[in-house]
Amino acid sequence: MEIAAPQRLDQAVAEARTDAKDRLAVALDFPSAVSALAFVYRLEGRCRWFKVGMELFYAAGSGLIHDLREKGFEVFLDLKLHDIPNTVAGAVQSVTSTGASLLTLHASGGERMMLAAVEAAQAPGSPRLLAVTVLTSMDGADLNGTGVASSPRDQAVRLALLAQRCGVAGMVCSPEEVEILRRKLDVGNLLVVPGIRPVGAAIGDQRRIATPGSAIRDGASMLVVGRPITQAADPAQAAAAILAEIEAAGSIS
Numbered sequence: 001m002e003i004a005a006p007q008r009l010d011q012a013v014a015e016a017r018t019d020a021k022d023r024l025a026v027a028l029d030f031p032s033a034v035s036a037l038a039f040v041y042r043l044e045g046r047c048r049w050f051k052v053g054m055e056l057f058y059a060a061g062s063g064l065i066h067d068l069r070e071k072g073f074e075v076f077l078d079l080k081l082h083d084i085p086n087t088v089a090g091a092v093q094s095v096t097s098t099g100a101s102l103l104t105l106h107a108s109g110g111e112r113m114m115l116a117a118v119e120a121a122q123a124p125g126s127p128r129l130l131a132v133t134v135l136t137s138m139d140g141a142d143l144n145g146t147g148v149a150s151s152p153r154d155q156a157v158r159l160a161l162l163a164q165r166c167g168v169a170g171m172v173c174s175p176e177e178v179e180i181l182r183r184k185l186d187v188g189n190l191l192v193v194p195g196i197r198p199v200g201a202a203i204g205d206q207r208r209i210a211t212p213g214s215a216i217r218d219g220a221s222m223l224v225v226g227r228p229i230t231q232a233a234d235p236a237q238a239a240a241a242i243l244a245e246i247e248a249a250g251s252i253s
């Protein structure tokens with residue numbers, strides 16, 4: 001019998017009971033700390049997790065992460081690391097002191113790169129690592145154009161299994177793959193899902209999308225939502241509607 005099984009089941013139960021606020025990360029894709037913090041204020045305390053991506057991090061640096069942490073928020077640092085193993089391991093070490101809870105890297109950087117990142121993330125205070133599989137902005141033709149002959153679904157499964165073997169804590173995938181990844185991966189992996197579009201929201205550059213409720217029912221641990229909240233006329237109301245959809249879907253999944 002597999003000794004790790006009871007612990008994994010406990011994790012799954014804990015995940016199912018998680019508050020809707022811990023299943024939504026708002027993508028702060030803004031050009032400055034001032035505009036990002038002004039936006040956070042407009043959400044009236046409804047959201048707990050904020051994703052700081054390349055646009056904001058390159059402009060504002062790690063000071064903004066400290067500011068968000070001081071205000072009691074959790075930070076998901078989305079730098080999508082993709083470099084040689086030594087450089088990625090160094091980047092993970094540099095991020096450790098920022099207080100970010102999650103950090104992304106590209107699974108397509110390969111096994112040795114992910115192993116080096118996982119080893120670097122053993123240090124106390126390190127973020128949990130998330131491996132990005134196939135970007136939600138890519139359709140099959142985009143992927144094939146990079147020389148990968150597989151469908152986005154097959155490639156996402158292949159990369160997620162590789163990331164799991166390397167000991168990465170979770171994966172970023174599109175809503176179209178979350179159900180199959182839940183079935184193929186061990187219980188306990190975090191599945192973080194962008195490409196979320198509530199009914200009627202503009203699709204923009206995303207290609208593999210679904211509604212918040214559908215992604216949660218298919219097994220997403222956490223949703224990443226940017227423009228449907230940041231560009232809404234009333235962002236606090238848009239966030240509240242998505243949280244309500246997560247809550248409703250979570251209670252029956």
Ligand SMILES: O=C(O)c1cc(=O)[nH]c(=O)n1[C@@H]1O[C@H](COP(=O)(O)O)[C@@H](O)[C@H]1O
Nearest residue numbers: 027053134135136172194195224225226227
């Ligand atoms: O790693 C990510 O967060 C990510 C991976 C991916 O495959 N697709 C994707 O959209 N994202 C991020 O999720 C957010 C989605 O934003 P919206 O399309 O505005 O909701 C952006 O900040 C992206 O950088």
